[in-house]
Amino acid sequence: MGRYVGPACKLCRREGEKLFLKGERCYMAKCPIETGRPIPGGQPKRRPKISDYGMQLREKQKIKRTYGLREGQFRLFFERSAQLRGVTGENLLQMLEMRLDNVVFRLGFAPSRVAARQIVRHGHVFVNGRKATVPSMLMGKGSVIEVRDREKSKQYASAFVEKSEARGIVPWMSLDKEKLKGEVLHIPSKEEIGSPFNEQLVVELYSK
Numbered sequence: 001m002g003r004y005v006g007p008a009c010k011l012c013r014r015e016g017e018k019l020f021l022k023g024e025r026c027y028m029a030k031c032p033i034e035t036g037r038p039i040p041g042g043q044p045k046r047r048p049k050i051s052d053y054g055m056q057l058r059e060k061q062k063i064k065r066t067y068g069l070r071e072g073q074f075r076l077f078f079e080r081s082a083q084l085r086g087v088t089g090e091n092l093l094q095m096l097e098m099r100l101d102n103v104v105f106r107l108g109f110a111p112s113r114v115a116a117r118q119i120v121r122h123g124h125v126f127v128n129g130r131k132a133t134v135p136s137m138l139m140g141k142g143s144v145i146e147v148r149d150r151e152k153s154k155q156y157a158s159a160f161v162e163k164s165e166a167r168g169i170v171p172w173m174s175l176d177k178e179k180l181k182g183e184v185l186h187i188p189s190k191e192e193i194g195s196p197f198n199e200q201l202v203v204e205l206y207s208k
Helices: 008-015 023-027 052-067 071-082 088-097 100-107 113-121 151-167 199-206
Strands: 125-127 144-147 173-176 181-184
Touching (some): 071 088, 088 199
Antiparallel strands (some): 144 181, 173 181
8 A cells, every 4th residue: 555755744734733743853943834834835825715625624634644544544444433332533533543553653662653653564563472563453451562672673762762751651551661661551532642633524524
């Protein structure tokens, strides 16, 4: 399946807000959103008024781009979340948060979700004592995620753990930074995820 390999900052400029796709750069003053760069494509600096459909589409694009999914992957997650009990939009965000690549990123083992996906695919991460190489693998309550006991793997993860810890670890996971091991304490609520998205717009879009 194809993946986006263009400039990550261009995606943030298109959505008009930070999607935190480039790790430490997103926290710097030179971030294009901080400097006020306009949307790409040569359009006027002022954003045009968009329709209800346009708002729904933009919200879907923001979530897809934040978690690094293509359309087919995203729709599959939506369909699976719609089959679960509870609110579909919240179910969707919870499933996306529980992806292995996102959990690795949240623990601070990688500077971005893209980097987290790469180290998972390269076999640097173990889940419950076994090597896991599928970034979309869903974690559950009690899942233990740790960096492979190899010098190269641990050096890479250690370089980012300190910085991420300074920004805080999400409340639904615990982290042992010395052992580079984390555990999922429970499935996060919408409030714990702290999502900037309006997931209801995505539900409305796919319900048409």
